[in-house]
Amino acid sequence: MLANKRMLALGTGAVAVALTVTACSSGAVQAGGGSTGGDGGTVTLKVATVNNGQMKDMEKLKTEYEAANPGVKVNFQVMEEGDLRAAVTADVASGAGQYDIVTIGAYETPQWGANGWLVDLTPALQSDASYDVNDLLPPVRDVNTYDGKLFAVPFYGESSILMYNKEVMDKAGITIPQNPTWQQVADAAKKVNTPDMAGICMRGKPGWGDLFAPLTTVVQTFGGNWYDSNWKATVDTPEWKEAVGFYKKLLDDSGEKDPVSYSFNECLTALKEGKAAMWADASVAASMLEAADSPVKGKMGYAHMPVDKTKESGWLWSWNLAIPTSTKQKDAAIKFVKWATSKDYIKLVGNKIGWSNVPPGSRTSTYSIPEYKDAAKAYAPITLDVMSSVNPKQPGVNPQPWVGIQYVSIPEFQDVGNQCAQLVADYLANRGTIDDALSKCQSIAQAAGDKHKK
Template sequence: MKLKTLLLGACSAVVLCGFANAETLTIATVNNGDMIRMQKLTDDFTSKNPDIQLDWVTLEENVLRQRVTTDIATKGGQYDILTIGTYEVPIWAKQGWLLPLDNLGADYDVNDLLPAIRSGLTGEDGKLYAAPFYGESSMVMYRKDLFEKAGLSMPEAPTWDFIADAARKITDKDKEIYGICLRGKAGWGENMAFLTATANAFGARWFDENWRPQFDQPEWKNTLDFYVKLMNDAGPPGASSNGFNENLALFQTGKCGMWIDATVAASFVTDPKASTVADKVGFALAPDTGLGKRGNWLWAWNLAIPAGTQKQAAAEKFIAWATGKDYLKLVAEKDGWANVPPGTRTSLYENPEYLKAAPFAKMTLDSINAADPKSPAVKPVPYVGVQFVAIPEFQGLGTAVGQQFSAALAGQTSVDDALAAAQQLTTREMTKAGYIK
């Protein structure tokens, strides 16, 4: 009996010891639907890795960006895994703030990552510094029933003039149906992601070849005038507070006739469990103005490891799990192929089950492949990036300009005054940073 008690005591000690020695990974992530789903599925990871526990810090997009940027720049060490975008990865890798992902496992298949997405996450040394959780471009999502009722037919490649005309025609404010929902919430990755990509199609650019800001040029005036007038005529009330998640909720509840935003939203607007218009949604390419550039961006939300972590091996295990092929199969088993994170792997777009379940798959892939970060604008530019400018200063500049443009949308300032303020603050910062000689 004593021997049995001793053995049980030893076993308990081992279990307690194992639990006490478990590494806890603190993961900072964004409150988007795909990340929320990932958190619900992490039992699959922890059951295979009982020595690793997970602590989630889930934040709204603008807050996440602010917190992780502050933490990594000050070497705060709060997080072991960061959810960051295509903008941050090359800049932070160059600063030495991220660890290369050298040990994702023999079956990870790095070469299966879509070239357009992978290239943005690869450092100057040829190493991968973040793994894509999902990739996206942007496109038009629209209500086929409202178009039919108005006698309209959406082209596969619409112009902005067609979009604006259609938005006004399908608006019925008495029934709380707004012709178009577009981002208005201030932020370099919120309204400025949309407006920078849109401005490309209007012939505008952030800077000329000598890094001089271009907000005093007619192309930006045309862009912002068009956007504000369209939203005043056919947009929802309070649009200056709406970002990705707010517009998603409006579209899912039948209040938007069109929504131009991230391709990743397609699975949420066509999910009958979440969307009241799931069976009525059509898709088209992001609009153009006939100048040769469409307003489709290129982005990925990625998992990366900050250089300050002491838990690199455990962090790489988690990243390999969350961004690997088996995770896609896991989501498919639980929620169906249409809901797997899109835009990261070539094999997904060769999978007949996915192509059958996801009517938006081809449009997503075509949009991702059509984006050209090295030549985003009609005129030459000195920067890389479609909906952002890949320089460290852009995070602050984009948010400051975004606040001016959001105020113009809200009617708190005029379009002309917002552009003048954008020109002034951008010129000041670029001169201070040494870009303008």
Template structure:
């Protein structure tokens, strides 16, 4: 698969910096001062919003034309890895996350963006939430990406369904409680399933909620001394729980369901609950696209053995070193992550749709506080409480809650989740999927055990 090929490119380049960007690898900008830039971004609602607002606002004000390429999450990861790792130079700006930043920074693939932010007096870098800044900072202490929106994870549910069934969802539920509720509300309305959990293969798709579950079940991908744990202990227990829950009470077509599909499933009353990113709340509360707007309940990420289990992520703007339009690209990124842009979204599209989770000041805006009254506090506390260094019950060899911060994880996580997705589809067993995954993880571990 393409994802495997590009992940191998990134992994190899992580240990040996690729050659300097090829001359002539233009980024699509015009020859007249970089008045046109190419932006590659994931196809989440917040990105679709900025694509709609850019022309009449940013371009109108600056004269800089922005050409957007919007892709589903897995395709985005493949494309951005290919472009940046091979130094192709097709894009001036790309959305990446906390996983990529420290790895790609060490390879010299990214521009330092902190210096641009410091020079922009209106940007207010000090207002960015500390967990977001820390996750996007390189080993040299410089900021290599600007957060567009930040997120942890939480449980979201249809309050009307719970009320009709006489169910009170705990604010801090356990996974067993959620499984019991899913069984009870399965079929509560015609065609409605109990819960949506991602079943689409991908280290950042199925791998994100599953790994957060593995942590709280007491499992880990690797021990502190790099012993693979994929087919044992809490990893196996969590995976069997996850697969059984999806197969028994999960969404239709689960092996093809990622973030977008689950968002649609809950908002269109096809499922009663969903565990996923806190950033989904804004879309769920938008009456223009959600049938349950105003009737959504929120709870902290379910736990088993840990006090919390929410992940930490920021879809962020990064600038490849290959760009020939650094000035124009930096102006776009600063605008896209600014207070001014958040207010623009609130005024034009509705305050629930503000790309939040990155600035402390967002949670003090009266209009946003009102729109986010049901989910804002849980979101902020989940982000602030996430601990990438200690997400489970045992020491880890690297940081990361829903991922392992090594270059090889992009390939490893994708291959293992492909097997687990097949188990959800009934094409293999969980034991076989994890035994195969253990072999792959052991090969990765050898590199670090040496």
């Protein structure tokens, strides 16, 4: 019965995904995520997380935690973004209890907190003065709060920015302004595009958190959005057609080959390896581009996300650690989450891995650490500036009936976004037309919007 109630809170497509993944994961669920082993009461915590540099650093440093907490074993399951969302949604929605700690986004936290799927972390955090919950950056703390309760804590926060190779631009005689327009970026990308180096790399991989993360912000700054104030879908409109058409032309003229196979990690690699000159994406990428082992360290420039009709077009996002109510290791899970999002963890990353690798956008105090200020001077100020400048209540030209920038804060959006992203990806890959993609997406979006009309 609990599983049925949980499933009803999801959109139709998400229910199908949850049921399918739960069925496919039955063996793992039976094995249990958090367990007390037979070796003297060892507690095993299973953490589901996304495959990016910041999270992999946490996995490397887990031995520090285990050494300081004898009897605790922390196992990581690292997945690509789309796979993570499917697996975690399935587990949390069904109450299967496969994971003790999950990595979720700003999109999921308030909805899942409202559904009663996540442990309220407020009492544990507020009662621990050393954790200093008020030090969490207000924008990312707010997006993880529902009804005054904190249901997840930010591991790192981000907006989106334009990143470009200064050496390439200087050689071409191009100056990128701090607040560029999309047309300026498109012109620059075309000038530096060569057979061996794309002028710009942009996400094209299907997925609401892949392709549609940057593309939604492009749509918004071009004057479009998913819905109007009355939850009428506005996908099949001139604004969407202009924005999506611009995105394809940008990729056709100056983008990477086979863009539908590119998302965050692929573009990051392309920029590091000199196979792309520019990239508009998550600001957290800057810390990886400036890492000690990065081939482009010190060669990068950073600017605000390009715009068309709006003053800003960056997104607001955080990857957060949350604890499903289905865990059997609640206290141990809370203790690990506190450690991984603490001031001490920030310093541990700086001292053990490098100060440019410190998770950004999570704590105010991070930006006062001298070593971090020096290591992150190229990108930390602009990251804070953009995060403080975006407006999640109205990121586009017109008002919207939800709070959020690169996503719509309704349960159905995960399914809507995934279906529409596949349609647009087919258009990007010349497997369909823009009119057909937007027309079908309009119907998909309207079906979801109808459920939220007053």
